[in-house]
């Protein structure tokens with residue numbers, strides 16, 4: 001569904017991503033694993049177009065080339081992006097935040113409505129008129145995902161959804177991701193938390209210093225203690 | 235009591251007009267992050283267009299109120315289309331350029347519109363004929379108050395209400411509010427920024443045009459409307475908090491009332507008063523009454539300032555050759571050339587001093603002319619009140635400017651970005667207002683005359699050599715300063731405040747010292763200029779003068795040390811050589827600015843260096 005090949009990215013003159021390649025399949029959860037500063041967020045930002053992929057990089061979504069397009073075009077093609085810093089619109093209410101994310105329905109998918117989203121994230125339903133700035137970190141994390149879903153994406157990029165959340169909320173997050181997968185969405189998430197990843201993901205890509213070091217299924221990763229020890233802080 | 239009420243109502247009606255303009259400006263800034271200098275021009279166009287359209291409607295259907303309203307609305311729509319045209323043809327290409335380039339590009343548009351208006355409507359003030367219903371009065375507490383002003387006073391709150399509905403009840407409005415906080419995130423959610431930006435320019439320009447059309451009956455359309463309103467509108471936007479419409483409303487009330495009462499109580503310092511209010515608010519609330527610090531504004535741009543390098547030897551030799559050539563002019567050129575060269579030397583120093591703050595210091599001063607003017611006035615006042623000779627005057631100039639540099643700098647270095655630019659502008663306007671309004675001391679508009687050099691320097695050749703020695707010498711000192719350990723510290727503070735402080739640099743103090751040195755250097759330039767001209771005037775401190783300095787630096791390129799020198803020469807050459815020979819020199823200058831910004835977002839010297847480096851293969855692969 002999403003195929004990244006030979007992705008290179010720079011911040012100014014600093015070369016951050018080196019020939020990253022990965023593939024995300026429909027109905028699957030793919031996890032990008034790696035330590036702080038490995039390049040997970042940069043990979044996601046390059047896919048959504050917030051960081052410009054260097055010449056020669058290829059990012060195809062359903063066979064259509066996305067590299068070099070504007071973020072809004074990529075989002076409209078059906079790629080949803082949930083940033084690491086959440087980036088909630090703090091002055092806007094929950095309903096208004098959702099309204100910003102709204103895009104037309106997509107063929108073959110039941111369109112997301114606030115009601116359907118509140119079924120997955122019940123907390124949000126109870127604070128529809130609350131400004132985003134007066135919500136807890138966990139609630140904001142729910143809202144940022146719900147907001148992106150309003151665009152009816154077919155693949156969603158989740159940048160460290162469990163970061164900084166209490167264990168109970170992390171559980172809820174894992175349930176929510178499972179529900180999205182059941183809806184037929186493809187999910188690409190980035191994580192440092194291997195336990196969380198193991199709960200939700202089908203396949204993994206390990207990134208270190210901006211390059212892919214290992215990829216395979218999660219059960220396969222479980223059998224490779226050296227890989228885990230070398231690249232992940234477990 | 236009656237008097238208080240009447241002044242209060244007068245304040246309310248001017249607050250309305252101010253709010254219309256400022257709300258448009260603040261919405262545009264909030265979403266696009268562009269400080270739109272041309273907003274004042276749209277206001278002016280609103281007045282001129284209303285003058286034409288309303289009169290046409292009246293000729294056709296009689297001087298009816300509803301035709302006035304229709305004319306005002308049509309004028310506002312025409313203005314909004316002009317605003318959208320500017321956004322689509324010019325600004326869209328430079329959204330990623332540095333803030334200052336955008337500002338200058340819109341200033342170029344100001345100049346173009348000024349000359350276009352002059353060409354279309356002529357230089358006369360154009361009052362709207364006033365039928366009886368426009369002339370009526372209302373009895374309030376025993377005094378007569380113009381009915382139209384009362385209507386104006388109501389329009390402000392009504393427009394605030396309508397804008398509130400727009401921003402809370404429509405998708406466009408919600409998107410505008412979201413984009414004001416984080417436009418990149420809005421784009422990542424699938425919203426086409428270009429449409430949003432055009433929409434915002436439509437709305438903002440319509441508000442400016444409406445404001446201009448509505449003040450027409452009580453003022454008349456004239457060519458000074460643009461710059462006089464834009465300075466005030468900036469103040470309102472900054473005091474209210476950039477991007478905040480309710481903030482703009484509060485601030486326009488505050489500013490308009492300060493003016494309404496100030497003009498009665500302290501007529502001599504109304505202008506100073508307005509800017510003092512602004513400075514006071516910014517000291518207590520650095521982001522304005524209802525503003526917030528801007529997260530994510532530029533965080534993702536990934537721009538890295540290039541390293542400053544000393545000039546290659548070939549450039550140094552070229553400089554020495556040029557200096558020798560300049561010094562030898564008395565032997566082969568006429569008096570006019572000497573005059574031009576003195577000015578050139580002055581502007582090289584003026585530009586270099588601004589560059590010290592903008593480039594290595596990262597402090598974009600929008601009111602650098604203040605220090606130039608303070609230097610000139612320092613010398614002139616020294617002569618007038620202390621009978622100081624030229625030698626002492628030229629010492630006085632940098633001291634005087636440097637002293638004010640310290641005082642203003644203390645406040646300025648605490649801010650950053652647009653707020654900083656606006657505060658420097660405000661300080662410059664205070665100095666200008668003092669020079670302009672404080673007639674007893676400064677001579678006001680008539681300036682101070684008779685500021686001549688000492689006997690030994692009256693000869694034009696001698697004065698040229700003196701100017702070259704002082705100005706070029708000071709410029710070389712500034713360069714030395716940039717490459718000294720202090721200069722490295724300054725650049726470290728610019729590139730990463732946190733990291734610079736982590737290694738023990740006191741960044742605010744570094745900036746303050748740089749600000750003071752830059753102010754003193756500009757003051758010296760002003761002093762040399764004063765003795766060259768024999769007089770000083772408030773225009774030395776005006777906004778266009780500050781823009782001149784910015785243009786010189788940007789033309790040359792902020793990112794090289796040679797830039798300001800090249801820029802000053804190119805700008806002055808352009809100005810003297812070509813522009814002053816045409817009647818529409820403003821439009822020619824404006825067009826040059828716009829084209830230069832589009833063609834060389836790095837400035838001429840920056841462009842040349844990029845070329846040079848590419849040729850030598852230094853560019854990273």
Ligand SMILES: Nc1ncnc2c1ncn2[C@@H]1O[C@H](COP(=O)(O)OP(=O)(O)OP(=O)(O)O)[C@@H](O)[C@H]1O
Nearest residue numbers: 011016034035036037038039040041042043534536
């Ligand atoms: N805006 C930026 N400018 C310059 N360098 C950056 C920028 N953002 C990230 N980097 C650098 O790029 C590299 C990769 O960063 P990235 O944010 O992609 O890592 P990450 O894997 O998401 O880490 P984390 O788990 O901490 O979120 C890091 O070395 C980081 O310092």
Ligand SMILES: [Mg+2]
Nearest residue numbers: 040041042084
């Ligand atoms: Mg990250």
